[in-house]
Amino acid sequence: MPMNKKKDTSWGEVADWYHEAVDRKGSYQSELILPNILRMASIKKGERVLDVACGEGFFSAEFARSGAVVVGTDISPELLAIAAKRAPSVKFIKALADDLSALSDGEFDKAFIILALQNMEYAAEAIGECSKKMKKGGKMYVVLNHPCFRIPEHSSWGWDDNVQYRKIERYLSETKSHILMRPGSDPDVKTISFHRPLQYFFKSFDKAGMAVTRLEEWNSSKMSEPGPRAAAENRARKEIPLFAAFECIKL
Secondary structure, eight states: OOTTOOOOOGGGGGHHHHHHHHHSTTOHIIIIIHHHHHHHHOOOTTOEEEEETOTTSHHHHHHHHTTOEEEEEESOHHHHHHHHHHOTTSEEEEOOTTOOTTSOTTOEEEEEEESOGGGOTTHHHHHHHHHHTEEEEEEEEEEEEOTTTOOTTTEEEEEETTEEEEEESOSSSOEEEEEESSTTSOTTOEEEEEEOOHHHHHHHHHHTTEEEEEEEEEOOOOOOOSSTTHHHHHHHHHHSOSEEEEEEEEO
């Protein structure tokens, strides 16, 4: 592992805010991602589950409630402290996603990286590390902001001839963007987001000895307030997905 890697994380600066945002009623984590990932993964009692970049433990806690033996890893001590209070039965470890040497190889039945790879500079290495920790035939689940339609600083909504459309300026180029954590609040608190095209992830899965067995695309169930553009906005939400979810099997 390169010695110049950054060891801290900007997410720790807003741990309490992030915790409240994830838990808030109507959040995408609670209303959209959680039910779909539980359905997709079908966790069995006693399975060993790894939650990489677990943050404040929202998903780790739910995996434990499904009967799994869960280990969560994250680099932020502030978020891990919240996670430990939320889910006492889960073992939480401070670790970089691309250096899981504290864990045994071939230990886990299932692994999850949810809304985190897009914030990792060494995403391919994180996928490789995750694969090492899984049993042969184990499954990994990755959820991302959809890389085809959600490109930081290079995608946006447009309006023309009574149609709301998604404008994409760049897609194949890998990009790095500094994003405000809380728009309208402290302008100095930012995180880094990385865009990669779909082929980046498929190549990374393949290099890690994994095959993609399922791809799902999840759209928003939110509705616009009544108005002249409401019908077009609601149609666009149904047709242009927010998230991409991958199921991979370790070969």
